[in-house]
Structure formats: structure tokens, C-alpha cells
Amino acid sequence: MQKTLYLFANGKLYRKDNTICVEGEKEKKYFPVESVRDIYVFGEVDLNKKFIEFAEEKEIILHFFGYYGNYVGSFYPREHYNSGYIILKQAEHYLDSARRLDLARRFVQGAVANMTQVLKYYQNRGRDLEDYLHAISALEASLLSVSSIEELMALEGNIRRYYYESFNTILDDTPFVLKNRNKRPPTDPLNALISFGNSLVYTKILTEIYKTHLDPRIGYLHTTNFRRFTLNLDVAEIFKPIYADRVLFTLLKKNIIKEDDFETQGEISLLKERGRRLYVQEFEGKLQTTFYHRRLKRNVSYQTLMRLELYKLEKHLIGEELYEPFVSRW
Template sequence: MPKPVYVFSSGRLSRMSNTIVLETEERKRHLPVEQVSELYLFGEVDLNKRFLEFCAQKGVLLHFFNRYGYYAGSFYPREHLLSGYLTLKQAEHYLDPERRLALARRFVEGGLENIRRLLRKEEAKGKGVESTLALLENLSAQVGEVRTVGELMALEGRAREAYYGVWDELLGERWVLARSRRPPRDPINALLSFTNSLLYTAILAQIYQTHLDPRIGFLHEANYRRHSLNLDVAEVFKPALADRLIFRVIRRDQLKSGHFLREGNGVFLSEAGRRLVVEEWEKTLQTTYRHLVLKRSVSYRTTIRLELYKLERHLIGEQSYTPYRLR
């Protein structure tokens, strides 16, 4: 089964027969291409057109991150499974205001429900989140009343602001969060930015294995941004995968002050910090549970793929899409 490979060292990527070769100052590593699904490139890596052609031929995605761990972009080989019929259905749903809004609502409903389930678990542990849960219940009830995607995104923004507002209660005063974008101003924002990027790229990789077009989202505008569908699906999985990972590494005291760097006005994960989070991220995606419908064990990486299959069935009119619910 092909797996993602994370490259933190600087060096050179090249092709040798049917093998990906990663050459660094320390060593030369040979990776059979059949065992690689994606390359996550955090170091300064040189590569050439011949190598990209090889990756395109084999369906290997490349995700690039800058020196601060920011997601820079992906090399997304020509879609080998794209279906003209399904692409037309995606476009129809996007161009029809009612159908687009209906799908956008599902993504927001799924995200808010998973946030509420996460907070209910915290409430059971004695955390003071009652008022926030009440507010989120109220906002969730309003999702069906909004009339535009813009109104829906504004409502979702209010809900997340309330949710992030109790993170100091959940994680302690040392990890106070005042939500900021770029650059992140504190360690929690640095963690959020990095884990969300890992989630976006993990979903993008799974979209590549379906008939869906990643450029056509429903909650997020299909505009000059290269991809938007992965951002839609990420709304459902942020609380379940990314946020729970952050809670876990902090509560286990895995992250130390040395895992963060301050440059200018920003705070960023160090290389050691990124390595630690990536290791925990892969453990998360490989974790299995018993699927209630399939009656067998599936991983969370497979769960993302199954979510996309549900979306495909919705678009072709087979079955209405219902978002993943946190167990």
C-alpha cells in the first residue's frame, strides 16, 4: 500500500529506473515508487522536469512547504480518474444557488456537530464549556435559515470564534489562543496553521483517488484559488483530526518551548517540532476503528476517502450527503 513520505532534509530528488532517489549530505535513500503516494517536502529540495514527469506518470503528488512550515502548494499530476459526467454534476451543483447552499450547509453542519461532540467530551471531564456549547447549539440551529453562502460562512466564523475562545480553559493558561493568521503570533496558532495544512493536503491526496475535481468546492468559492473542495471537506474533519491532535500532544507534554521559534512578529514550529507533529499526524491517519456501516475496521485516512465517495453519490443523485460524525 503506497504511503506518504515526509522529507525534512535538504538535498536532491531524482529518478533511477523505477525508484525515487533522495540524496542528502548524510545519505542516499532509494524509494520504490510503488510504495510512495505523496512526497511532503519541508527541506530545500532540488528536482528537475524529468523527475516531475516520472511523478506525474506514477500518480505521486508533491506538497511543498516553506522554511516556516507554511504550505506553499502542490504538484498535482493530471487527474487520471476524472469523470466528465461527475465534473458536470459538480459544476451544476455549484452554479445552482439552492443546490450549492444545500451542500455548503452540510459541511458547516458537520463541522459544528463535531465541535459540539468534542466539547461534550470535555464537559464530561469537568471543563467549563457549558455556555459555549449553548451558543453553538443556537448557531447550529440557524444553519438551515441562512439564505446565502456568505451568510453561512459568517455564521460558521462566529461559531469557531466562540469555540477557540474556550481553548485556554481546555489547555491551560500557558496555551492561551488569540486567533491570528499569518504570521501566527503564538504557539497554538502555529500548531493550528500547520495541522490544518496537513489536513488540507491529506484530503487533496484522497480527492486524487476519486472522480471528483478538487477545483470545484461549494462552501469555498471556486475562483482563482487552485483547489477549494479540500477546504470544504476539511471543515468536517478539523475538530475530529487536527484539533484532537493538538489537544493530545499538549496534554501529553510532548511539545516543549524548544519546538517553537520566534522570527519577527511570528511564532513557528522548529524542524524538531514539525517532525514531532508529522509523526503524530501519521499515527492519527493510520489509527483504525470499527465502521458502523461497513462492519469492519477502517483507518481515518480511509474515512476521508469514504467521505468523498459519499459526496460523489450525492452529486449523481444516488444518496444525500451526510457528513462524518465524530465517534
């Protein structure tokens, strides 16, 4: 089974025969290239052109993060699976305003359904979230009546505002408080943790897109422009609540990540290395967890679920089956 390499320490990354060598200050570790899905680089890591060529040959994506966990960018190897037919279908659905809006709405509907499932989970565990659930449900009913992407994004933004406000109720037995959602830069620990988790979901989806016929540059909810990738942002909307947010709640409610895992620089709140390591450990554990998939009638992992979602999207684009986003049942 392939796995993700997370590199937090400083060092070197290079090819050694048919393995990936990670050299730190005290030791070297070797990983068979066939066992590596992608690499997340957080530390100051040196690599050379030879290694980049090796990664391209073996279809390994590298995701780069700044010193405090902010996403910087990705090395996306030359596409091996792109299909001209699928790309044309992606473009057709983007250029046709009705079909684009339909797909974008489906992404938002999936996101809202999973946000609702998260809130219901904690409501069933004693949190008073009825007002938030009611407000979100009222706005959700308007999704079918929007007539433009701009209206859809504005409505989604209002829904997400109520959703994020509910975090304070869910986390009322912790020292963490979310006053407002601030992304660039995060102004408090909770914002820093939300942004870090979302970045992991964005990049995980990007890795999975690479293994399909889809082109990540053509999104629907997020406008396709000179930004390098947008489709992964669309699909990530569905998974952020059940991947990133559930991991966040687990870590904070169990007091695994603490206040001293953050530091403040001016008005910016930053997640320290220990916090990033703890988050990644819980996040990867979530991805390897399996559940019974009702439609497939078999157990699948959350890691596999992302690829399955992309296959459903491909079928929608070629007219085989209408895309229905995954909705968690628990």
C-alpha cells in the same frame, strides 16, 4: 500499503530505476514508487523535470511547505480519473444556488458536529466547557435558516470563534494561550500549530480527491474562482476538529511539543523543525488508527475515511444518495 514521505532535511529527490531516491548529506534512501502515496517537502530539496515526469506517471502528488511549515503549493499531476459526467454534476450543483447552499450547509453541519464532539470529549474529562457548548448549539440551530453562502460563512465564523475560545480551557494546564485566531501570519505558538495542522488536513484531502472522479477546483462553501483548489477546503472543514485539533491537544497536554519548539520573528510565531516532526508523527499515527464504522460494519482507518467521504459526495452529486457528513462518535 502506501505511505506519505515527509522530507524535512535538505537534499535531492530523484528517480533511480523504479524507485524514489532521497539523498541527504549523509545517506541515500530508496523507496519503491508503488509504496508512496504523496510527498511533503519541508526542506530545501532539489528535483528535476525527470522526477516530475516520474511523479506524474505514477500519480504521486507533491506538497511544498516553506522553511517554517507554511503551505506553499502542490504539484498536482495530470488527472487520470476525472470524469466529464462528474465535473458537469459538480458544476450544476455550484451554479444552482439552492443546491450549492445545501451542500455548503452540510459541510458546515459536519464541522460543527465534530467540533461539538471534541468539546464533549474534554468535558467528560473534567473541563468546564458547558458555556461554549451552549453557545455553539444556539448558533448551530440557525444553520437551517441561512439563505446565502455569505450568511452561512458568517455564522460558521461565529461558531468557530467560540470553539477556538474553548482551547484555553482545554489547555489550561499548559503554557499555551490563544488570544485570537490569526492565520496569516500566526502571531503565537498556538496559532502556528493550528495553521500547520490545518494545512496537513487540506493537503491530505487534496491527495484523496486526486484518486476520485472529483475536480478539486469546484468547491461549494469556499467560492470557486481563480484559486486553484477549493473542494479540499470544503471537505477539510469536517476533519479538522477530529484530525488536526485532537492531535494538537494530545501533543500539548502530554508536553510532547514544548514552548522552545517555537521561535518568534517580529510578530510572527514559527514552528521549528523538531515540532513539525513531532506533529507529523502523531498525525500519521492518527491516520493509521482504525475504528469500527457503523454504516460499513467493519473497521476502517482515518486515512481511508477521507476517501469514503469523497465517494459519498460523488453519490450525492449524481443523485444516488444524499450526502451526510461523517460525525465522530467519541
